[in-house]
Amino acid sequence: MTAFPLPPETSRLPDPYREELPLVQALAxxxxxxxxRAVVxxxxxxxQQVRGIRRRSGRWNRCCANTRSPVPKAWR
Incomplete structure (x- = not known):
């Protein structure tokens, strides 16, 4: 028994999580x-520019063509 009564434990901080559904609905x-159509x-x-760079780069093609290891041994 304690000498004085203790107040019930309460959380002093607010819940760190907010509702997801309203945020997801707004973003959707x-x-x-x-x-x-304009975005595309x-x-x-x-x-097209990025794909052209990849086609011109022999090192990239060798890397991607290697199905057993995506990274050449020289780069490890």
Whole structure:
């Protein structure tokens, strides 16, 4: 028995997690509002440029063609 009564234990900090559903719904609504045709048209030159760089790079092709080990032994 203690000499004085203790108050019940309470959490002094707020819950560190917030509700996910409202956030996910808001982000999904933003994604649906995008003009995806415009996004694809804007990204196409960049994607084609990156694919062209990969085709021209012999080292990249040798690395990707090696199915047993994705990283050449010389790079390990």
């Amino acid at each position: 609504a933003e994604m649906q509002a995008l003009n995806w 048209d804007q990204a196409r030159p960049w994607v």
